[in-house]
Amino acid sequence: MAKIIAGMGTSHVPGVGAAMDNGKTDEAYWQPLFAGFQPLRDWHKDNVPDVNIIVFNDHATSYSLDNYSTFTIGVGEEFIPADEGWGPRKVPNLKGHPELAWHLVESLMADEFDMAVAGSLEVDHGCTVPLSIAYDQPDEWPTSVIPLCVNVIQHPLPTAMRCYKLGQAIGRAVASFPDDITVGIWGTGGLSHQLGGERAGVVNPEFDKTFLDNLTADPLANAKIPHTDFIRDAGCEGIEMIMWNVMRGALNDKVNEIYRFYHIPVSATAYGAIILENTD
Amino acid sequence: MTTRDYDDVPGTYVLDSRTYRRGYHLNMFLMTLNKAECREEFSQDEAGYLAKFKLSDEQKQAVLDREYLSLLHLGANVYYAFKLVSHDRKPPQVMYGQMSRPELSFEEFQKMMLSGGRPIEGNRYKDESNG
């Protein structure tokens, strides 16, 4: 039987990928961030699952106003880094895991989550930056990846509770996969930030801390946050945090918080990361 | 037009059905800048390239002038607008600072973020901010 070993939350700011791709990580601006990645990278080195399910959002890359789904699972054999306007990132292609991906689709549909299915998907920084944060710059990624896209841009968005419940359904789906494989699940995006408008640059460390505290101890509290509270208190783009609820929902009720890191700023964003190990 | 309960958040542009309809063609133009051949064509003749899309004169002018806050007012979403600043090979903080009120230079925006970011206090409701 397949088993979820842990969940990770991480922001997926494109600048982090660019700093790595352009060899800038030793610069004073980036140094504190990459120092904070080290314990996380050490943990990942010792805990490589067979597959990572990466919950992220597409940022007007593969999806746009002409066609946008709420929840999409990538079932392909391979996923390539997308050109987001400055040429594709020079990072390895992602190897898919079609067997588990299709099992997720079938199980989630039976569980009344109507998933969109993508056979080919060019993935943007939302998916590749978390891989770079966890695994640095390898010649190939050490795990297969199942990309799971959530619409967090084009309203109406799924509720924070819906995201949590999707996570719970993913947890059930993985537990019913017959092969003995290990699975990681990553919630990405956030934390508080706003990119557009007169209020660009707004962040809220207090909101973020409460969210991270509740992620470990009281995930239902995060699932009950209305969209407008995210927009008002965590910035328009802070609403990406609902994707962390998918990750948390897939874990057991009780988890061990292994590592937490918080840093302002990365570009216009409050960076956050957390690792939660599943208890038996 | 129907209102939303986030309409009283200052300086914030949510991509909802109202923005979607106002900005459809503008955002779909911006979306083409994901493709190298479209970026090339746009570089050669910006006005000529824009003429291929159903944009208003105001929208075209805001693109040509790189007026990012006007672009948001005219229906662009920030993730789509990002394509234009990337096309110009400028860091996004240039756009974030230009949209800020009061307006900030790249250096001023960086400085604000390095000193902890724009505070949420005073920026939650329109009637408590200047935004």
Ligand SMILES: [Fe+2]
């Ligand atoms: Fe994002």
